[in-house]
Structure formats: C-alpha cells, structure tokens
Amino acid sequence: MPSILDWIATAPLEELRKHPAHPQNRPEKMLRYFPAKSWIPDICQRNYGKWIRRKIIDPGIIEVVSETGEKLYLVKVVMPVRVSTSTMYYLLDLADKYGIGWIQATKMGNLVILCDSEDKARALAKELRDNGFVVGGWGSRLWNIKICSTYLTCTTAVVDAVTIEKALGEELIKYFYEELPAKLTIKVSACPNACGGGFDAADIGIVGYPASVPLMEGWRIRVLCPPRSLLEACPVGDIKMITDEKGRPIGADIRGMTCMCCGRCHDFCDAIAYEPSEIGVMILVGGKCANTGAGPRMSRVIIPFIPAEPPKWPTLVAAIKKIIDVWVANAKKGERLGDLIARIGWDKFFELTGFPKPEDYIKPLDKAPGWTRYGWQPLYLRRQDENKRYVGVRVPTDLMALSAALFEIP
Numbered sequence: 001m002p003s004i005l006d007w008i009a010t011a012p013l014e015e016l017r018k019h020p021a022h023p024q025n026r027p028e029k030m031l032r033y034f035p036a037k038s039w040i041p042d043i044c045q046r047n048y049g050k051w052i053r054r055k056i057i058d059p060g061i062i063e064v065v066s067e068t069g070e071k072l073y074l075v076k077v078v079m080p081v082r083v084s085t086s087t088m089y090y091l092l093d094l095a096d097k098y099g100i101g102w103i104q105a106t107k108m109g110n111l112v113i114l115c116d117s118e119d120k121a122r123a124l125a126k127e128l129r130d131n132g133f134v135v136g137g138w139g140s141r142l143w144n145i146k147i148c149s150t151y152l153t154c155t156t157a158v159v160d161a162v163t164i165e166k167a168l169g170e171e172l173i174k175y176f177y178e179e180l181p182a183k184l185t186i187k188v189s190a191c192p193n194a195c196g197g198g199f200d201a202a203d204i205g206i207v208g209y210p211a212s213v214p215l216m217e218g219w220r221i222r223v224l225c226p227p228r229s230l231l232e233a234c235p236v237g238d239i240k241m242i243t244d245e246k247g248r249p250i251g252a253d254i255r256g257m258t259c260m261c262c263g264r265c266h267d268f269c270d271a272i273a274y275e276p277s278e279i280g281v282m283i284l285v286g287g288k289c290a291n292t293g294a295g296p297r298m299s300r301v302i303i304p305f306i307p308a309e310p311p312k313w314p315t316l317v318a319a320i321k322k323i324i325d326v327w328v329a330n331a332k333k334g335e336r337l338g339d340l341i342a343r344i345g346w347d348k349f350f351e352l353t354g355f356p357k358p359e360d361y362i363k364p365l366d367k368a369p370g371w372t373r374y375g376w377q378p379l380y381l382r383r384q385d386e387n388k389r390y391v392g393v394r395v396p397t398d399l400m401a402l403s404a405a406l407f408e409i410p
C-alpha cells in the first residue's frame with residue numbers, strides 16, 4: 001500500500017480528481033463568495049435606503065432612525081491596533097447581551113456594536129467604560145489613532161508604532177469625548193510604505209523612516225540572503241556586490257551615495273539593520289478623504305524628522321498637541337485641519353505653530369549664486385542635515401563630500 005504522499009505524487013490526474021477529498025467533490029469548499037446580504041443584519045436589510053435621521057446622543061452612541069420608525073443605536077468602542085482573543089470574546093459576548101448580535105469593524109480601526117434600544121446602548125456604554133474601554137469618538141471628536149501592524153508582522157518597520165499610539169492616546173484621550181471643531185483622524189505608519197496611512201488622507205499623519213543608510217554586516221549576507229537578489233532589491237542600485245578573486249559573490253555593501261533610505265534591503269535581508277540612533281518620524285497634516293469642504297486632499301510634511309524617543313515620544317507628543325491646540329483655537333465650526341490651513345495659508349499655520357518651514361531644514365548644497373535650489377540635494381544628504389540639526393549625531397562628511405563630487409558641484 002503506497003503512502004498518501006506517494007499516491008499523490010504518482011497517481012494520474014483523473015484519479016486524483018475522483019478522490020472524495022478533492023475540492024471538486026466538496027462543493028461547500030468551492031464556494032468563493034457569500035451573498036452580500038448574509039453580512040447585513042436583518043434590521044438593516046429591512047430599512048435599506050429608508051434611514052432618514054441620524055443623531056449623536058452620546059460621544060460614543062449614534063441613534064439612526066428609519067422612516068418605518070425602527071431605530072438602531074451604534075455604540076463605538078475605540079480600539080487599539082491589537083487586542084487579545086479574550087478581549088475580543090468579551091466584546092462579542094457584550095454584543096450578544098446588549099446588542100442584536102452584530103458588530104462592525106470600521107476603517108479607523110474601531111468596533112461598532114449594534115443595539116436596538118437606547119437603554120441597552122447606554123447600559124452597554126456604561127459597562128464598557130466601567131471596564132476601562134473608551135466609548136466615544138463620534139462626530140466632531142478624535143475618531144481614533146490608527147496605526148499599522150508594525151513589528152508584530154512586519155520586517156520593514158522602522159519605529160514601533162504601537163508605542164506612539166499608546167503615548168499619544170494617553171495624552172489625547174479627552175478628545176474622544178470633548179467636542180472639537182470637526183472630525184480628527186490620526187494615522188501612524190512605522191515606515192514609508194504607510195500601510196497605516198499618514199501620507200494619504202489623515203488630518204495628522206506620522207510616518208517612521210530611517211534618517212541614514214542602513215547598516216550592513218557584509219559577511220552575513222552570504223549566509224542570510226543571496227547577494228545577487230539583494231542587489232536587485234535596491235531600487236536605486238546603491239548596493240554593490242563583493243566578489244572573491246574568482247569573481248564569485250561573497251557579500252554585498254551599501255555605497256550610501258544614492259540611497260534614499262527606503263528600507264527595502266532591510267526588508268529583504270536580516271543582515272541589514274537601521275542605525276538605532278538615527279531613526280525617527282515625520283509629521284504630516286491636512287489630508288482627508290471626505291468630499292466635504294474643499295474635497296479630499298493629501299497630507300503635507302510639516303516636520304521632516306523627529307528622532308525616535310520610545311516609549312513616551314515626548315517631542316512628538318508635544319508637537320501633535322501643539323498642532324491640535326492651534327487648530328482648536330483658530331478653526332471655525334466644521335472646519336477640519338486641512339480646511340483651516342487652506343483658509344489661512346501655510347505661512348500663517350507655520351507662524352501659529354512656531355514650527356520652522358520644511359525648506360528651512362534643508363541646507364543649500366553650495367553657497368555659489370544659483371546653487372540654492374533644494375531639488376539638487378540628494379535625499380540622503382537632506383536627511384543627514386536633518387539629523388545634524390535635530391539629533392546632533394555624526395554626519396559622515398566623507399560621504400557628503402563624495403556625493404558632492406558625484407553631482408559635480410563646482
């Protein structure tokens with residue numbers, strides 16, 4: 001009797017397809033899609049297209065009313081990016097106990113529990129708050145601090161977004177309850193891939209990045225990753241191969257001349273690491289997805305580099321609080337952060353916050369007239385400049401000099 005593996009390896013295709021375990025003979029496994037309606041609660045199906053009124057009756061509860069007279073109460077639990085299984089079961093039990101047994105995960109990473117009576121919704125909110133959960137963030141409030149999955153699942157992470165979320169959350173928790181001029185979203189991504197958002201459409205975005213070229217232990221490359229593939233991983237061709245006397249690849253090295261600190265090589269190979277003293281975050285503001293006001297818009301960098309200061313991130317937290325304070329003090333009702341900046345202008349916004357303008361961080365490459373165009377400065381050099389200004393750590397002047405030579409500065 002051949003083993004099952006031998007049988008799979010040698011049996012003709014027709015015979016394999018007749019086996020009862022083959023997906024073709026198990027129609028339930030062939031189902032790719034569930035009808036959309038199976039994901040929609042009965043009350044929502046009954047009232048589809050009939051909702052006529054929506055009212056925020058508590059920072060964490062919205063009442064929606066249908067023309068049929070039916071009402072639904074949406075209780076919003078502000079969630080961190082990760083919760084334990086037992087916490088999730090606890091919340092699901094509450095959805096059965098107080099709600100109609102349905103939950104919804106929102107784009108900002110919150111959990112909405114659906115209830116069919118105000119009393120039950122308020123009792124649910126009370127029980128959650130008594131147990132330390134934040135129930136709030138509807139309407140003109142902080143909707144959440146949404147972060148990417150960072151170190152838990154990702155090898156590209158430059159900073160630990162979870163500590164940023166915690167540090168900011170502790171300082172900004174009152175904004176889940178207090179009225180703000182308009183909705184506020186904060187998104188944190190631990191690297192420029194920005195899975196958590198930040199570059200795109202957040203009122204305030206925080207994006208981690210390395211301010212210097214990654215460090216490489218060349219001899220480990222041979223053991224941990226194929227040098228040829230590593231070369232191909234670099235989008236700007238900044239990695240060179242080290243070969244033995246017979247021309248065989250034995251390692252690799254980062255030149256550092258054109259490296260734009262994207263971290264792709266770090267993602268690719270465990271022998272490459274970020275310099276821990278030179279990692280940090282940038283802050284962006286003014287993005288939004290909504291078509292209210294002037295419509296959707298991208299965020300813009302306002303602070304190019306703040307060095308990593310986990311776990312409390314005091315400089316970053318202070319900067320974010322300053323941005324929110326300026327917005328609260330100057331915005332009209334309903335005006336989101338980007339709308340305020342569109343009305344008063346970037347110059348005024350920088351004046352109000354007291355932050356330097358981004359171009360002030362960048363040193364002209366050459367003092368000669370006509371050479372003050374920042375666009376000529378390689379990103380790598382800009383980051384060294386930012387580093388020097390903020391962290392005061394080493395600037396590899398030899399690399400700067402070489403870079404200048406590469407660009408043939410007179």
Ligand code: SF4
Nearest residue numbers: 148154157191194195
């Ligand atoms: S933003 Fe970067 S660190 Fe965060 S999950 Fe995406 S790739 Fe990973």
Ligand code: SF4
Nearest residue numbers: 234259260262263265
């Ligand atoms: S960080 Fe990006 S640009 Fe720099 S060497 Fe690695 S892959 Fe190339």
